[in-house]
Amino acid sequence: MESKSRSANDCGTVVVIDDDVAVRNSLKFTLEVEGFTVRIFADGQELLDDKPLTPSDCLVVDQNLPRMRGLELIAELRRRNNKVPAILITTNPSDAVRRQASAAGVPIVEKPLLNSLLFDAIRRAMPNPPPVN
Template identity: 30%
Template sequence: MAAILVIEDDEFFQNFLELVLSGEGHDVRIAVDGEAGLAAASTLPPDLILCDMSMPKMTGFEVIRELKKIDVIKDIPVIALSAHDTSADHDEAFTAGAAAYETKPIEMDRLIDSVNKALAGEFPNGG
C-alpha cells in the first residue's frame, strides 16, 4: 500500500480517483488546489502525487515545478492529469518534472498501470 496525494479541484475526479486508488489498497489524501497540495506534500510526503494541470490559483505545471524545488519531496513521482491532450501540454508537464501524463477522461486500467509503474520507478522521468 502506498500513500498517494491527489491534487485536484474537481470534486467528481477527487471522488473517482479516491475510489479507484483506495480500491487498489492505497492510502489516498486529497488537496483541492495547488497551494494545499504543496502544503500537504511538504507536511507529510506521499509516495506518489497525481496532479491536475488545470486548476485555479496555480496550474498543475506550476505545482510540479514548485514540488521539484523542495528537497524532501523533489524525488516523489508526479502523474500529470489533464483534459488537454496536446504535445505542448505533454512537453510542459515532462519539462516541469512529471513522470507520466494521463488524459481525462481517465481509463481506470491505464491509470492503475501508470500508478504501479510510477511507484516501481519504471518511468524514465520518475521523479
C-alpha cells in the same frame, strides 16, 4: 522461505490533487478499492500547506488547477527538494504541456480517465506499490 506481505503504510500514498470534487472522490474510491492509500486535495496550495510528502508517495495532479497549474506545482515541489513521482491528468493537453511534462519526466494520463491506465501509471511510478488486487 517465508514471504512477508507489505502493509499499506509500506506502500506509500497516492496523493490526488484535482479541483473537481467528483473527480477527487471518484479517484479516492477507485484507488482505495485497488489497495492504495489515498489523500486528496482541491489545489496545489492545500498540498503545500499540508504535511510533507514521502519518497514512496505518488502524485496524481490535474493540470488545470486554480492558483497554480499542475506542472507548476510539481516544479515547486522539486524546487523544495521533494522528488516524489508524479502523474499529470488533463483533458486534451497542448503540445506545450506535453513538452513540459516530458522534459520534467512526468507522464500524462488523459481525461476521461481509464482506471486501468491510471493504475498502471501509478504502479510504475511508485517505488513500492501495493499488490494488485
